[in-house]
Amino acid sequence: MNVLDIKQPSDIKVLSIPELEKLAKDIRSFLVESIAQTGGHLSSNLGIVELTLAMHYVFQSPSDKFIYDVGHQSYIHKILTGRAKEFSKLRQYQGISGFQKRKESEHDSWEAGHSSTALSAALGFAVARDLNKEDYQVLPVVGDGSLASGMSFEALNEIGSEKRKMVIVFNDNEMSISKNVGAMSQTFTKLRSSKRYTGFKHGLQEFLSSNSAGQNVLEGLRDLKNNIKHTVVDASFFDDFGLDYIGPIDGHNLHELIRVFEVVKKHDGPIVVHVITQKGKGYLPAQLDDTGAWHGVGKFDVASGKMLSTKPIDHKDWSSIMSDGLLRLAKENEDIVALTPAMMAGSKLQGFYETYPERFFDCGIAEEHAVTFAAALAAAGKRPFISIYSSFLQRAYDQMNHDIARMNLPVVVSVDRAGLVGEDGETHHGLFDIAMFRNVPNLVLSQPKDAKEAHDLLYSAFLHQKPWLIRIPRGSVADNQDPFTAIEIGSWSKWQASDAVDAFILTYGPDVDNCIQKAKLEKLNIAVINARFFKPLDTAMLQQILTSSKPVVIYETDMKAGGLSSAVLEYANDYNIDANIVRLGIDDHFVCHGNTQVLRQVEHIDLDSCFMELKKVLTCD
Numbered sequence: 001m002n003v004l005d006i007k008q009p010s011d012i013k014v015l016s017i018p019e020l021e022k023l024a025k026d027i028r029s030f031l032v033e034s035i036a037q038t039g040g041h042l043s044s045n046l047g048i049v050e051l052t053l054a055m056h057y058v059f060q061s062p063s064d065k066f067i068y069d070v071g072h073q074s075y076i077h078k079i080l081t082g083r084a085k086e087f088s089k090l091r092q093y094q095g096i097s098g099f100q101k102r103k104e105s106e107h108d109s110w111e112a113g114h115s116s117t118a119l120s121a122a123l124g125f126a127v128a129r130d131l132n133k134e135d136y137q138v139l140p141v142v143g144d145g146s147l148a149s150g151m152s153f154e155a156l157n158e159i160g161s162e163k164r165k166m167v168i169v170f171n172d173n174e175m176s177i178s179k180n181v182g183a184m185s186q187t188f189t190k191l192r193s194s195k196r197y198t199g200f201k202h203g204l205q206e207f208l209s210s211n212s213a214g215q216n217v218l219e220g221l222r223d224l225k226n227n228i229k230h231t232v233v234d235a236s237f238f239d240d241f242g243l244d245y246i247g248p249i250d251g252h253n254l255h256e257l258i259r260v261f262e263v264v265k266k267h268d269g270p271i272v273v274h275v276i277t278q279k280g281k282g283y284l285p286a287q288l289d290d291t292g293a294w295h296g297v298g299k300f301d302v303a304s305g306k307m308l309s310t311k312p313i314d315h316k317d318w319s320s321i322m323s324d325g326l327l328r329l330a331k332e333n334e335d336i337v338a339l340t341p342a343m344m345a346g347s348k349l350q351g352f353y354e355t356y357p358e359r360f361f362d363c364g365i366a367e368e369h370a371v372t373f374a375a376a377l378a379a380a381g382k383r384p385f386i387s388i389y390s391s392f393l394q395r396a397y398d399q400m401n402h403d404i405a406r407m408n409l410p411v412v413v414s415v416d417r418a419g420l421v422g423e424d425g426e427t428h429h430g431l432f433d434i435a436m437f438r439n440v441p442n443l444v445l446s447q448p449k450d451a452k453e454a455h456d457l458l459y460s461a462f463l464h465q466k467p468w469l470i471r472i473p474r475g476s477v478a479d480n481q482d483p484f485t486a487i488e489i490g491s492w493s494k495w496q497a498s499d500a501v502d503a504f505i506l507t508y509g510p511d512v513d514n515c516i517q518k519a520k521l522e523k524l525n526i527a528v529i530n531a532r533f534f535k536p537l538d539t540a541m542l543q544q545i546l547t548s549s550k551p552v553v554i555y556e557t558d559m560k561a562g563g564l565s566s567a568v569l570e571y572a573n574d575y576n577i578d579a580n581i582v583r584l585g586i587d588d589h590f591v592c593h594g595n596t597q598v599l600r601q602v603e604h605i606d607l608d609s610c611f612m613e614l615k616k617v618l619t620c621d
Ligand SMILES: Cc1ncc(C[n+]2csc(CCOP(=O)(O)OP(=O)(O)O)c2C)c(N)n1
Pocket: 044, 070, 072, 073, 113, 114, 115, 142, 143, 144, 145, 146, 147, 171, 173, 175, 176, 177, 279, 341, 342, 343, 365, 367, 392, 395
C-alpha cells in the first residue's frame, strides 16, 4: 500500500502483519523525506510508527478518541487519517498543522501543543461519554517526559478514583526533548527493566487459547494480572494510582502491540499500556541523538544528515547570546545558578551545564515548579537565571506573581521565543507575556534590540536585587562580545534623523534597527525610539514624545491589548495628553502557523505595513 493512497484508517485494517511491517518502513521513509523538505518534529514520530499503526488497526477512529499529548508526535495519525498528501505544506501558512487540529480532521478530537494535557482531556471525554450513555474508547498517548509533569499527575489522581474506561498509552522512549530527567524517569527505568509483561505474555497466550469456553476476557485478564502481580516489581507506580497496567511491551513489534490492544480494548476501567519505543527509530542520525538535536528540525540533507541552516555566518541564536553572557557572568559570580524546565537544548544551556554541572538544574516539564524553585533559591541568597519559552511561561503565571514578584526576589528570567515563533503556530507564539506581566508589581520587563543590549540587560539584571525579565525572540542575531555596560532601569534610547523630526516610531527588539535602517534608506525625517523597557516605562522620554505634537506610530509585533501601546495610551490618558497615536500590533485572535515573515504580512505587522502607517500620518500632518 502506498503511503499517499491511505484515505482512512480502515484502509490498513485489511493488511497482514508483514504488509503492516512493510507499511511502517514506507511511512518512516516518507516522514524522513518529507520533513527534510519542510522541517518538523522528526524523532518522536519515527519512534511511534508501529504504535500508531497498531492503535488504528485495533481501534475505530473517529468514534474512538485518539488524544496525543503535546501532539508533536501525531504525524502518523495524520497519515493514516488521509492527510499524507498535505505533508508538503506541513506547518506552512494555510498548510496542515504540526499538531492535532480539530478543524483539520474529524479524527482530531483534541488539540494541544503544550505538554501534559492529554490525561485531563481523556477524563473529560470519558466522563462525557458515560453521562451521554455512549460507548467509545478514549486513547490518550502520553510520553515519558510529559507523564512526569504536574498536570499529568493531577489527572492520574482523578482518573484513578473515577475508574472510567480508557486505554492510557504510555510511550516510553527514555527521552523528553533531550534525555529524560528526574526521579520519575528512574521509576520508569525500573518498570522498563521488569519482566512483568514477559511473564504475563506467556500466561496470556495460554489464557487466550483456553478461552474458547467463553470465560470473560477481562475477568481472566485480571486474574492473570493478579497472579503475576508483585512477582518482579514490588508495586508499579500505576498500581498506586489505582490503575491497571500492562507492560513493558516492545513498541516496534506490531504483532505484540496488536495482540495487547485487542485484549485491553474491552477492559473496564482505566488501563495503562506501557510501550517501549526508540526515538528517531530508522533514521540513524536521529536514532543516535540524545541531545534533542533531531527532536524538532529545520530542513536537512537526508543522505548526510546535515542540517541546512539559513543563519548568516556571523549570527548566533538569541538563546546562545543569552547563555554566552550568562557564562561570562557566572565565572565571576559563583552565586549564579541556571534552570530550565526541560528545554536545555532549545535554551542553549548545554555549555552552562557542562561548565557548572552542580549549578545547573533541568527541572523537567515543570514550569510552575521551576519558577518557585528559582524563587526560593533567590530567597536563600543565590542568583538564579531561568530560561523559559514565553508561551510555556503562561503555565507559571501564578508562580511569577505569587512567589517571585510578591516577595520581590532577584530572579532573572530569560523569556525565550517571545513574539511570533513561526511554524509551531497558535500554541507556541509568545505573544502574551507583555500583557501578562506589565501589571505585576516589582517586575522589570525588558527586551534588547541586539546582542550587545542583550548582554547589557543581563549584566544590569544581576547588578540589581529585583525580579527582571528579558524577552528574546526565536531566531538569530549578529554576535557581540564587547565588555558589559550597565543600563539604567526604565531607560529607553533614541535615534533621530534630525533635531526636529516629523514623527516618532516607538518599537522594541530587532525592529528598532530595522526601522532605523529603513528610515535612513528612505531619508525620512523621523525618530525611532527603542522602548527596551515595558515596565517601568521611560516616562521622561515618553512625556517629551507625546507632548511634541508630532505623530507617534507604536509598532509592536505582540498582542495589541495590554502591550506597549496600551501602556502609552494609559499614560497619555492619566496625564491628560492629547497625542496623535497610531498602533500596530496583533488584534484579538490567535495567530496560526507559518513562516514568521508571512505571518507578519498577514497580520499587517511587517515593516512595510509600519512605514505605510507612518507615511499616512506624515502626509496628514
Ligand atoms: C508546557 C510545555 N513545556 C515544554 C514543552 C516543550 N516540549 C515539547 S515536546 C517535549 C518533550 C516531551 O517528551 P515526551 O512526552 O517524552 O515525548 P517524546 O518527544 O519523547 O515522544 C517538550 C519538553 C511543551 N510543549 N509544553
